[in-house]
Amino acid sequence: MAVLVIKKIQHRLLAVATLASGAFAISATLVPLDAQALPLFARQTGQNCVSCHAGGQFPELTPYGRMFKLTGYTIGQRVAVPISAMGQITYAKVRDTSKSDDPQADFQKNGSPVFSGGSLFFGGKVTDNIGAFVQWTYDNYAGQRVGDSGNNDGTFQGKPSADNIDLRYADRFIDANRDLVVGVSVNNNPSVSDPWNTAAAWMQYVPAASVTSHRFADANTPFPGNSTGGNVAGINAYAYLNKMVYAELGFYQTANKGFSFMSGGVNDAGTTKLKGANNPYWRLALTHEWGAHNLMVGATGMVAHIYDDNVDTSDPNSIHRVENAGIDAQYQYILDPHTITAQVAYMRQKTNYSANTIAANAGIGSPLGFVASDGVTPLADANDSDTTNTFRAKLSYVYQAKYGGSLAYFNLTGTTNTESQSSGYDPVTGTIASTDPLGLGSILSTRVGGNLSGNPATRGFTYEAFWMPVQYVRVGAQYTAYNKFNGASDNYDGLGRNARDNNTLFFYVWGAY
Amino acid sequence: MKKTLLPLLAGLAVIASGCSNLERSRDLANPNVPAAVTAMQVCSNCHGIDGNSVSPNFPRLAGQQTAYLVAQLQHFRSHERADPPGFVYMWGISHHLTDDQIKGLAEYFAKQVPKPNAPGDAQQMAAGKEIYEKGVPEQNVIACAACHGPKAQGIEAFPRLAYQHADYIVKQLDIFQHTQGRPGTPMEAITHPLTGENKQAIAAYLQAFPD
Structure with a gap:
């Protein structure tokens, strides 16, 4: 079975690699190599990256970039080869790798540069009203190969899959008295259709490889997000009036049947299953521009009904309901050679667990068998619902669209839940263990990922400096410093690991063509 | 995946081949798009619908001389004008404009009314x-x-x-x-x-x- 899966993946990989190299070859011969003509949208408009990306720092959009997106990627001319590619090389070093049960597993590739993967982009202008942004991402570290013994053999397995997909129909009714942009977006990720970079799908920007040494890099710190994540299927209608009021309403369902391309490359077990299509997403924003300044203040929300098990949607009692509500604001000052951006976003997420989960947890104390520190007293039952609050703020400055820096603060708080405890007091030994005291046989966590408190609180700062030697390459360094992780500053896993031990230095080279 | 994406792309291609919306087009390579449409659908994003741009990154065009605007657009198109804002934004925008479209765009902005600004120091x-x-x-x-x-x-x-x-x-x-x-x-x-x-x-x- 495993061999078959690997062979299937290898075939698919080969197909993508062939497609990618073919696309490069074709684009290299057919696309004129003008200095200003680089990735797909730049070729379509003939404009430089900084026209649409604030200070050149992709993916953050300028006011013009937002209008380009809202009008359906239709400005300019259709290009002959509507393909672009990007790739990243990353490096992460975690401050302390000693307090770990298995450093090799906990910090894969620590201190080694890795080719994280890359994306192919398709789309752009199709007609005067239709355009697309389709991103397929190849994750070079998507999984580990299984050796002859049946265990991971320590090597990695790459995998391509659908990433961000946004197909649009848009129209603009504009005259001296009124400017109304209306459109419909068919997309695979709630808020991927949003043109502001405080939106859940866009605030996180630098990709990190999926090796465990990258788990504390900025990309993996708390960001405001919707419960479904990507690879679902939604239809959203939106309107933007007089560059002042923006409203959007969408409904999401499982990416299956006609929408299966929205989760292409993701297997059934990895695809979120939603109940029906009554999973609404909404967005309101007010915007204002004055001089070189522009400001957006907005709110967003989503309600999703998600099956507990991605491969079993037969039981109506196995559906949990998640409500998201957020507010966000973005300020930009863009006047050559300066670009300043301030972003603030807050998201509250309430999860009401499924009837099955609640019934299973009733009266059993800690679902994993941990007890209080006296070694006897049972812990509380797992919660019927949980709430998290994610706050994030970021300030960035770019000079001459070349040299930049940013400072970000993140603070995740939430309810404590014995379900989330992955280490605790073992009733047999009376000591803190990170393995399952009920003897179910599974290792719950290594110390590095452990959570003694059952609380998700995580807080810290990310400092970043970057340089864009040319408009389509960005080289950056980030240092993420934690003062709280998994509910505590010190000894968060109960086995001696402190939040600051996770501090991570992260380098990236990010290029697009 | 292929089963659904291919018909979708084919469908889009069919739509693409026969569909243009000249009254509200943002196509910069179609000589049939009237200049006023391009001015409102595209140029207005930076220069304002009435040519009174909000951001100082982009020049005010309201009431500008027609001959001057024609010359600038031609110089962007031919790359004779190569100052950074010119090539960053305008080389691409002007690349396929016809002489008639350039004249129309110039006339559109020339007839707009310039708005005064608050006094400085x-x-x-x-x-x-x-x-x-x-x-x-x-x-x-x-x-x-x-x-x-x-x-x-x-x-x-x-x-x-x-x-x-x-x-x-x-x-x-x-x-x-x-x-x-x-x-x-x-x-x-x-x-x-x-x-x-x-x-x-x-x-x-x-x-x-x-x-």
Whole structure:
């Protein structure tokens, strides 16, 4: 079975690699190599990256970039080869790798540069009203190969899959008295259709490889997000009036049947299953521009009904309901050679667990068998619902669209839940263990990922400096410093690991063509 | 995946082949799109629907001289005008415009009404007015008004300057003075003796241009 899966993946990989190299070859011969003509949208408009990306720092959009997106990627001319590619090389070093049960597993590739993967982009202008942004991402570290013994053999397995997909129909009714942009977006990720970079799908920007040494890099710190994540299927209608009021309403369902391309490359077990299509997403924003300044203040929300098990949607009692509500604001000052951006976003997420989960947890104390520190007293039952609050703020400055820096603060708080405890007091030994005291046989966590408190609180700062030697390459360094992780500053896993031990230095080279 | 994506792409291609919406098109390579449509659907994003751009990154075009606008668009199209804002934004925009479309765009913005701006620093504006009207004889700076007109309204190929963004004027004066980005005008020689203070003063005066 495993061999078959690997062979299937290898075939698919080969197909993508062939497609990618073919696309490069074709684009290299057919696309004129003008200095200003680089990735797909730049070729379509003939404009430089900084026209649409604030200070050149992709993916953050300028006011013009937002209008380009809202009008359906239709400005300019259709290009002959509507393909672009990007790739990243990353490096992460975690401050302390000693307090770990298995450093090799906990910090894969620590201190080694890795080719994280890359994306192919398709789309752009199709007609005067239709355009697309389709991103397929190849994750070079998507999984580990299984050796002859049946265990991971320590090597990695790459995998391509659908990433961000946004197909649009848009129209603009504009005259001296009124400017109304209306459109419909068919997309695979709630808020991927949003043109502001405080939106859940866009605030996180630098990709990190999926090796465990990258788990504390900025990309993996708390960001405001919707419960479904990507690879679902939604239809959203939106309107933007007089560059002042923006409203959007969408409904999401499982990416299956006609929408299966929205989760292409993701297997059934990895695809979120939603109940029906009554999973609404909404967005309101007010915007204002004055001089070189522009400001957006907005709110967003989503309600999703998600099956507990991605491969079993037969039981109506196995559906949990998640409500998201957020507010966000973005300020930009863009006047050559300066670009300043301030972003603030807050998201509250309430999860009401499924009837099955609640019934299973009733009266059993800690679902994993941990007890209080006296070694006897049972812990509380797992919660019927949980709430998290994610706050994030970021300030960035770019000079001459070349040299930049940013400072970000993140603070995740939430309810404590014995379900989330992955280490605790073992009733047999009376000591803190990170393995399952009920003897179910599974290792719950290594110390590095452990959570003694059952609380998700995580807080810290990310400092970043970057340089864009040319408009389509960005080289950056980030240092993420934690003062709280998994509910505590010190000894968060109960086995001696402190939040600051996770501090991570992260380098990236990010290029697009 | 392939089963659904391919018909979708095929469908989009069919739609693409027969569908253009000339009244509200943002296509910059279709010679049939009327200039006023391009002005409203595309140019307005940066320059404003009435040519009174909000951001000083983008020049005000309202009331600008038709001949000047035609020349600039042609120079963007031919890449003769190569100052950074020119090639970053305008080379691509102008790449496929026809002469008729360029003329139409110029006429569209020329007939818009320029909006005045709030006055800046009084002393700086007074200094700017002095230079604008009389030049700086001891520095061999000639009066701007000689070509751009007493009301800074411009004439033919000499652009209107009244109510223009100060930041844009300073940057363009720098380009004339220090680069070859805008060849073929007398401005390189004219701006040669200007000091930084002169440029700031002229720009402050022109942005407000009080009566």
